[in-house]
Amino acid sequence: MSQKSAPVSYGGQAVIEGVMFGGKHVNVTAVRRKNNEIKFLEVPREDKTWIRKLRKIPLLRGIISLIDSSIKGSKHLNFSADAYADDTLEPEERAQQKEKEESGWSLSMIIGVAAVSVLSFIFGKLLFTLVPVFVEDFLFGDSFDHYVLHNLVEGVIKLILLLAYLWGISLTPVIKRLFQYHGAEHKVITAFEAGEELTVKNVQKHTRLHYRCGSSFMMMTIVLGVVVYSVVPWDTMTERIIQRIALLPLVLGVSFEFLKLTNSLREVPVLRFLGYPGLWLQLLTTKEPADDQVEVSIASFNRMRELDAQYEKVTVQQPMAGSVLDPAKG
Template identity: 50%
Template sequence: MTNTKYGGQAVIEGVMFQSPRKMVTAIRRNDDSIDYFEMDRPQKDWVQKLKKIPILRGNVAIIESSIYGMKHMDFASERYERHPSDDMNIEAEKHEANKSKIVLSTVLIGILSFLLGKTLFTLIPVFIAEVFSGVVTSHAGQVALESFFKLILLLLYIYAISMTPMIKRLFQYHGAEHKVINTFEDNEPLTVENVQHHSRLHYRCGSSFILFTVLIGFIVYMFVPVDPFYVRILNRLALIPVVIGLSFEFLQFTNKVRHVPVLKWFGIPGLLLQLLTTKQPDHKQVEVAIASFNRLLRSVE
């Protein structure tokens, strides 16, 4: 096994895997065949330089993930329910809609969706905690209350969406993605049987990152004022990049020390959250994940 770090994400009826220079998605079509979408990862010099700067690189990585992830999700969503014989019509429809506009709108949607979601996730708990400001008056108490409501909001949101059939299947493919990565990192052949024997949890998962933003935010907010209220709102918004950056660094740290007996416990909270964001995949879903990863490995050889 090389030292290359492979990552990925679940898409509708499939899995996307990525290396530093390549991204591959495999999906299950409605005729039971497996279809692929491949793209090179842009290697812009200024972006690569930003990726070397601690804290800042986390923000770059998240924005990149949002942009490129949307492209792969679009591929999956427009094809998984349609027969492969209809692919010519899909391309014709995209051409008529102006492909450049579609790409631009996908990029904008990816960025705006992330920013909007992060802003709401940050501010809603602030307003809820403020309701109790007459009861919980201390700075530490308000920050703790805010973080508590943020955690509850996160757990309730994930649990609620996991009840829908489509998200449940998405979480199954998320589990398949982790199983494949774990099998590969254990230097075992990528067979369905081997993959199914591995854990559906992984230390580098984005789900862990989301939880870490709550925990890291709790620590960061202890050092900034909560009064007056408008200052609290402003510093929460201003500190979003800082919390994201620190959470990304902590995620990388937990992955590096996951085999160290004592330090591996730092990553346990994130793994526990993955019990909600991943589900046990069936064999056919694992087949898709394996196909996607093998295609990626062949493309980078």
């Protein structure tokens, strides 16, 4: 079977000075150290049976996948952050930092990294959902009466805030390099799906934009959120806030399904435009990578594939349908 016809849709995540890729049986992160060595973190996938079953239920699978990938991704982000700190801080500063991290009862120690990841995910989604509501009401609360118009203006404000936030953080050196690794991740996946040998030269000629990406998911939640929120009318600010919170899981679920749909239709000339808004947003969340960044991305992907092949030989595991690492982490 050729690479192009491979049944697995791989996904990944940019981390500090590296890239994480998810396979059927293992997730692998590769980071570039200061001495140019590429260091790996290899974490076997341990998806429980009930999680695999929930991943098959439309709408619900999107929420489960988002939370699950957020938990797993935090371990790889911490790995890359630790490596970055080791390389950028003086030994004395790094020792003091580690001492502070290891002493005392931190929130992570009390309720666990997984719980912190879930709480951070929920808080972030609620914050991004509710802040535009208050801004819209403050600016246009008395300008017109129809709730659908308020929903549309709220969606525009949410988009402006998102674009301003992404543009602002992209100006910082660390985030700019993170976005370059995001572009390198997309290029490797695209080259692999095209059936090409993964060399730096081959990978670099591909686009840094990809339909199956978390940036596209963010855009989906804004556009489809306006539609979902307009289905249920509201009269007061209290009703509006309660409606946003209650319907947020539905917005996330619908956006996830629509993202999967646009990815399946990307080769259909008339329908591929459905994914364009997400691709346009990726112009901000990805940057053209340097050759050495692409090299790290290739190393991560190849190591993940190598370990997956080893797992296939020595274990018998239930196959997983769809994307093995959810597009929300792309």
